[in-house]
Amino acid sequence: MLFLGAAYLLVLRPFRQPHPPVHLAPGSLAIQGAKLYPSPDAAPLEGATLLVRDGRIAALGPDVPVPDGARLLPCHGCVVTAGYWNAHVHFTEDKWSFADWKPAATLDAQLQDMLTSRGFTTVVDVGSDLRVTLSLRRRIEGGELLGPAIYTSGSGLYPPNGIPYYLREQLPFFLLWLMPQPSTPQQAARVVEENIERGADVLKLFTGAYVARGRVLPMPEAIATAAVAVAHAHHQLAFSHPSDLAGTLVAMQAGVDVLAHAPDSPQGIDRALLDTMVQQHMAMVPTLKMFATTVTTKAAYLQPIYEEVRTFHGLGGQLLFGTDVGYMTDYRTEEEFSALAACGLNAMDVLRMLTTAPAARFGVSQEKGTLAVGRLADLVVLDADPSQDVTNFARVRATVRLGRVVYLRPE
Ligand SMILES: [Zn+2]
Incomplete structure (x- = not known):
């Protein structure tokens, strides 16, 4: 009985009320x-x-x-x-665990440090433990915490045997066990249905997973397609981590809506392909600072990624602002802004990424994204x-x- 009680409190309790109503401040x-x-x-x-x-x-x-x-x-x-959006965050650092139980002052300080002191009023979590994000969301919307609106994907889906090496190095084994790696389209569809039932709002796929430094394993196309079909049937957006050409092609063929990163192995990502992405109305979150911070600042690596963003933008592609904070522990946004400027974007292009573009992509332009x-x-x-x-x-x-x-x- 005691065991069942503890199991409820730790495992199930965070899942109650996954979509809390929002409350406008009086006065x-x-x-x-x-x-x-x-x-x-x-x-x-x-x-x-x-x-x-x-x-x-x-x-x-x-x-x-x-x-x-x-x-x-x-x-x-x-x-x-208007309030900023960050379309690529994670709540995976240790300090977010047991978010149902942590003192409000502790979590407020953390939310402030990572998000609200940077201007973010809406964030898209593209890969976290749902128990954490749902607990934060319930406590924020209930008025207990001061934080942004949160959309969450819960756990992302990985290719079979496709957990990225940097996560294998970072996460404890029991969390790695829980990461879904569906091996058939039916399994993939079931995982996505379960995620949505528990409270997820978007889908995250690793259509190209770095299983070793410099080696990308693409997700089988039939698996990606099945997962995206379920998300779309529930009117949810599908995000993908593409990594390279193969991962980008899987995302395009599966009907993914948003690339959560610019592909950072750019061989074959040419102007014609970027134009096809624009025609398919696919959006991209560049995450340029993350590449410079966690991979290398060498120009030979970064310049081709900047060139992709510049070309995609020039072709009229929709860019969304996002920094991959949570994975990245340096939360400052200055470097992302200057990197975007280096890709040829002006201040209003960047404001669009921060406000109207994500609001339009999430279908909430009547509520958010502009001052009116x-x-x-x-x-x-x-x-x-x-x-x-x-x-x-x-x-x-x-x-x-x-x-x-x-x-x-x-x-
Ligand atoms: Zn990420």
């Missing part, structure tokens, strides 16, 4: 004298006021009266954008203008989600 909040970027496709508003009421944007413009009792956020020539009356009050307050220097996107003074201040830098 009024205002930012005055700001430069507002309503969207990457609209002119900025100078010297403007933005007013939030009950979790939504109530007014924005030059002559907006602020009601008595509204909370004023510090501005002094600040810049305001009636939209959810997901905001980032910056010290300086990203149009002057794209790394200013990292100079976050405050982050607001659903009208609630989830991060305020100490003055």
Whole structure:
């Protein structure tokens, strides 16, 4: 009995309420004298006021009266954008385990360090223990923690005998046992159905897995296709880690929606292939800082990856911002912004990756991604203008989600 009780508390309890309702913060909040970027496709508003009421944007413009009792956020020539998305994160570091039980103050500090102090109000977890992400999500939406909206894939699917070498080196054996490596399309479909039943919102496939340094094992196409079909039947997006040409081709043939990385073994990823990806409406999360940080900073390795991103962008491909934090323990975003600039993207291209592109991809453009009356009050307050220097996107003074201040830098 005691054993069953303990098993429930540790194993099953985190799965209760996988899709908690969100709560908008009551009351009024205002930012005055700001430069507002309503969207990457609209002119900025100078010297403007933005007013939030009950979790939504109530007014924005030059002559907006602020009601008595509204909370004023510090501005002094600040810049305001819609809340950022990070379309590639993980909650796999040890410090997230037992997220159902950890003190709120501990988890708040961790969420702040990794996400909210960087401006992220929505994140896409593409590979974590569902017990962790569902616990965090329930406690965030229940008002116990200050954190972003979380979409999660739960565990990714790997090719048979295809656990990447860097995970084999990093994770304990019992976690490796739990990682799904379906060997038939039927098995793959069942794993995806189970993941969705337990609370997953997106699918993550390793269509190309680095089983050894420099050696990629592609996922059999029939397995990838079966997995994506189940995700799509549930109106969920499929993400894939492609690694090389073979892994990219499997992703394309299976109907994957988003490449969670630029392919970093670029042989054969030419302009014609990138154009086909654009025609298929496939999106890409470059994760350029991650490659430089965890593989090598050598130009011979990085430049061809930058060239892929530059060409894909030039062809009109949809890029989403993501950094692979959680796998990467350096959470700073500056280097990703400067790497994107080195690929030829300007500040509004980057703002699109951070806001409107992911909101459109996830079908929530009516709620998120722009500053407009009636939209959810997901905001980032910056010290300086990203149009002057794209790394200013990292100079976050405050982050607001659903009208609630989830991060305020100490003055
Ligand atoms: Zn990752």
